Amino acid sequence: MESGSLQLNGISWTVFRMGETTWLLQPNTDKGMLDIIHQTAFLLEESDIQDLRDVIPAYESLTIIFNDSDIDLKKTLSGIDQINTAPKLLPEFHEINVCYELGLDWKEIEINTRLTKEEVILIHSSIEYTIAMMGFLPGFIFLEGLDDRIAVSRKENPRIKIPSGSVGIGGNQTGIYSLESPGGWQIIGRTADSFFDVEKKPPTKLKAGDKIRFNPISKEEFDKMVAKNG
């Protein structure tokens, strides 16, 4: 099928063929879309589908990639439609220690939000976020749930290098740069925790759908944690 719709995990999805081996699926619903996408991504991976190569959950879509181009998508996914008997994704909770002192863009954030640094920290660390997705780069973590009051536009000139563990705000999103990388988000703090290790299987203990809360720590505590993590 080139495009159309199909039933998957008890829901109707709009399907678009995006490549020889790749399909883009969008749930035909507005309600709880992110949760549906996470649950379905998990279900697909647990279902032992032949030749399934990659499943990429994102905010409003699910991209699935197969090893081969001669896949009959409807047939391949037809059995995966029993929401009651299917395995369920169990979100885990992670508390992440953040040293807000190590933020790089406080001036810009205070001007843009018209709030003090302390007020921004209080708001940012009081919310329970959901991991919406990982990517664009390894271990980059997009979080859903930022309070509109502390939304700040991206930097005019993106940085060439953002240190690993940086916590940032980009528009109405917040997230973590697990690895050192370029980027345009406003940096409000840094965590000493490491979320991406190529030696580990899987490379991160976090997964889409998990819950996160930030816990403010001092520079002294941060330094101690860095020392401890080696």
Add this chain to the structure above:
Amino acid sequence: MGKLVVIDGGLFTTVQDSGRFGFRKYGVPVSGVMDHSSFELANELVGNPKRAPVLEMTLKGGKYRFETDSVVAVTGAQMSLTVNQENAPLNSGIKVKAGDVLEFGYAQKGSRCYLAIRGKWQIKEVMGSYSTYSGGKFGGINGRSLQKGDQISWHDSSSDFKLFEVPIDRVPYYSTKLTVDFVPGPEWSWLSKEAQKKLLNTEFIISSKSNRMGIRLESNSKIGIEKRDMRSSGVIPGIIQLPPNGLPIILMKDGQTVGGYPRIGKVLDNHMDRLAQLPLNGVLRFKKITEYL
């Protein structure tokens, strides 16, 4: 144990194989060789499994000293190739002796060449692949391009390998002009009819900012697109993104896993090898087809 020492890593030489699969949900690009057919051919010429790791060399190949007798082959871009300063053939198995120096010049036709060495390379796999992803600093040799002093070693299977060369009709000719076929992507309809026409009628130039992440295109005529909200969504190599500046980017092997720019099309997989060989300032045109073959 076979071994080579890097005297000069050239412009950008990395270890690559067929890629890293199953980790895109963590943001890990597929990586792997840019020109798959040249890669498989190089391995075939030395009798390796067709997906064994090779060195991918970009624009200028560098200089390598072999510490042991070895069987090697070079495919892909036409770079001048010498063994101890004597011309050596491309697209053919070559026997080198301990102490021999293999030296590459600049690419004359094409952009990337592939060096295969007979044997099982002693490189650690990362997430199931030998491929270097320099953006994430992992894979290959220390997650980066080769530098002077780096070494690669391998278990040689047998030295009595019978050399052969590729029949001339299997050696690709690399032009500086290319038309690639694409199938419209999810956001194709965001382009006005006029903009769609413009895309198909424009000769784009390959920008020097192109790399393994993406081929960036330049042109005086920008492809305008209606600004709409788009939340990041999955992308793959071959996707043609259209950023607000109106200049398309074709995502390549180290391309990101998700993106927020409109995906106006996807270049056919079997045109990607040629695209990877198009040189800087090469000319590219798009041809729209209706479905994947």
